[in-house]
Amino acid sequence: METNLKNVLEGTVVNELLPERDIVLVTASESIHDVIKKMSREHILSVPVFFPNKGTIQGMFDLNDALSLVLNKLESGSSVDDVASLPVGDAMNLSKVDVFMPLSATLSLYHLVEWFTRGIHRVPVLNDEGTVEGIVSQSSVLRFIANHLDSIPESVLNRTVASHGLGGKGVTAVASKISAADAFRKLSADYMDAAPVVSEATNSIIGTFSVSALRGILLVDIETALSKNVEHFVMQKHTKPISEQVCKANETLRDILKRLAKSGGHRLWIVDDDLHPIGVITLTDLMRTFMKYFSGSR
Numbered sequence: 001m002e003t004n005l006k007n008v009l010e011g012t013v014v015n016e017l018l019p020e021r022d023i024v025l026v027t028a029s030e031s032i033h034d035v036i037k038k039m040s041r042e043h044i045l046s047v048p049v050f051f052p053n054k055g056t057i058q059g060m061f062d063l064n065d066a067l068s069l070v071l072n073k074l075e076s077g078s079s080v081d082d083v084a085s086l087p088v089g090d091a092m093n094l095s096k097v098d099v100f101m102p103l104s105a106t107l108s109l110y111h112l113v114e115w116f117t118r119g120i121h122r123v124p125v126l127n128d129e130g131t132v133e134g135i136v137s138q139s140s141v142l143r144f145i146a147n148h149l150d151s152i153p154e155s156v157l158n159r160t161v162a163s164h165g166l167g168g169k170g171v172t173a174v175a176s177k178i179s180a181a182d183a184f185r186k187l188s189a190d191y192m193d194a195a196p197v198v199s200e201a202t203n204s205i206i207g208t209f210s211v212s213a214l215r216g217i218l219l220v221d222i223e224t225a226l227s228k229n230v231e232h233f234v235m236q237k238h239t240k241p242i243s244e245q246v247c248k249a250n251e252t253l254r255d256i257l258k259r260l261a262k263s264g265g266h267r268l269w270i271v272d273d274d275l276h277p278i279g280v281i282t283l284t285d286l287m288r289t290f291m292k293y294f295s296g297s298r
Contacts, residue, residue, distance in 0.1 A: 028089025
């Protein structure tokens with residue numbers, strides 16, 4: 001693995017992973033209402049924000065930022081209407097979930113994996129003129145690696161995730177009956193982007209709670225969505241079966257790479273035989289595992 005996969009990643013540039021769809025770009029003066037409407041129409045979670053007076057993109061706006069703003073306004077006694085007209089340039093990275101880190105289209109995937117080990121989930125990709133050509137995410141790299149499993153030794157792929165040191169930290173779950181607003185506040189306070197949802201009767205996982213479940217929502221509907229309990233929120237919005245959201249500690253690296261590549265998921269919750277969540281494997285964890293092998297420390 002230290003040689004083959006590393007060579008494959010070093011020989012591939014970021015530009016080769018760019019999706020064929022056109023990049024959705026917004027200007028800093030556009031209202032949050034209009035920007036979220038665009039995001040809903042395109043079914044995306046984030047957009048680069050262009051500042052005409054500076055001639056550059058200065059950051060990203062995503063649904064985590066929108067949620068942080070809405071929750072802050074509601075707590076202060078304001079309404080969602082007070083959010084709608086605010087310029088999106090004033091709301092970038094309010095959630096502090098993702099760092100804005102534009103990278104060159106000619107950067108190798110090896111160096112992109114290095115960046116992704118820092119907890120960055122997606123990056124804008126710039127051409128030689130400094131124009132954004134697209135967005136590349138951790139999921140894009142994971143799918144690429146899953147398509148090149150033949151470059152990873154069988155002895156590595158067939159080891160369990162536990163033996164790779166993955167998923168050993170434990171996990172904080174949210175109860176199914178608390179409100180979505182309280183669950184998002186908990187995620188924000190703990191600097192998490194997702195949590196397993198557990199049944200209050202059995203403590204077994206019934207789904208995943210994350211901002212991804214808001215994909216396609218309009219600003220006017222966010223307040224109503226936040227008032228629902230987590231179980232209703234997850235069941236209404238999340239469509240992946242539980243089998244695509246969980247794994248066991250004795251499953252192999254090959255198993256989880258294939259599962260995540262197929263589902264497009266950002267994490268797998270490690271569960272026991274009763275589906276109690278006991279750990280998590282994120283795409284950031286996997287990027288760090290690959291880099292440890294490349295450095296010869298594993």
